[in-house]
Amino acid sequence: MKNIQRITSAANPFVRLVSAVVHTQRRAAKEGLFTVEGLRIAEMAASSDWRIRHAFVTERALAGERTRALVELLVERGIPVALVSETIFSTLAETEHPQGIVLLAERRERGALDALAAGRSADEPPLYIALDRVQDPGNVGTILRTADAVGVTGVILLRGSADIYSGKVIRATMGSLFHVPFVTGVTAEELAGFAQKEDLQLLATACDETAETHFSMDFRRGTIVVFGNEANGVSEEILNASQHIYIPMRGSAESLNVATAVTAVLYEALRQRCWEGNP
Template structure:
């Protein structure tokens, strides 16, 4: 059953609209996933869904009908609003007319189950939501066991970051707000080799590095690179050679290149 909401002052509407701001996401432990593709991935996961908001424009979409069937099985409330009200909630330029309000589900590094020879990605103070989301999507594609996001990085649950993951947010364990000390304790405990992207005389070309054993690959801030604390702790420094005039690759592109080399090595072995 879909309940119709006509007032922009409705509590559900005001709550959903407030989640555009990080402080309200932190206070409520809630965030928004918007768009049909993203919601299809969310409803297939075990993440806790609080409620759904939609417009009448999507009611006859066959994919949305399937979403509603799953939401009904999960006993999740669905609210229909006008386009004007929906636009007050939405954070996209061309909204698709359906969103979910979900509980954040955050893995703790101390309780993470570590498989044999795991592959982790570490994002060190990345600031661009698109880069972070894209790297999470690539990490999912190559079978990473988890993505570790260091302190001072972009908010994982910001709308742009969530959208950029294209649903991989719901499939890969992601640990946020990790300090350097916590990361290094974790890698030492599980005998994980820390490989750091860097441009200095100690770095080797990435395809000459061995990614087959337990590995965590660190990608640094878009402007400043990897922090000194992780550079100093690295067991191996790696870089991507280039022939042209470009000074560097976009960090999400660099991550894809190196992750697929690790995938190739692990698959071959």
């Protein structure tokens, strides 16, 4: 294919940069970069408005029809594409069985809650979810994917949550990272202030005597639902500022995985907003 550079040396500056981003979290954050690995996720990144710095592909991957179409799209966007050997590619990949395509993309600024509100649709009341120190990358990625499926207004990650740009989070989102508005690094105080300013009901998942079932909540109102850390739940600061909800269970399980809990609550919200009163 035309307009593809062939890189044959592992000492190439671009190869070394991507390798550093993949293997050194501090370097990745300092450079403001992250990698997107895998064909499906790379396709979604390429079709989004995110800025992509560079792409790397192997000869074997380029033999596939979908990969060729992706590379053509990248070239049309003016993104440099490099063909590398399997050996070099192994230094750029994080997965055990890579698919032969990696993108180097730019991180977005942490953003602001006000900007998140300004970008929302005016057609219906906002629905946000907030993650309070949810640290498992697989959970965070799965939650973003579910949030995308439901069409939430935005995802708010409080300080102490998993790095949204880690490879495990990105792969678990299956590309939803590039379509769901989000804000990171938010404090409990900022979250409570945002809820008050925007006149949003602030709900937090908790199992205590004051909690009500999530079925009893009116999710047709503007809402933020907070889900807590896998081991310790929602912080006291947020619990003191919120109404508590719980997901009822009939079996012997002590609790639900946080990603599963998010799914249960969001689909109840979706039901109320789109199907309540309809056959």
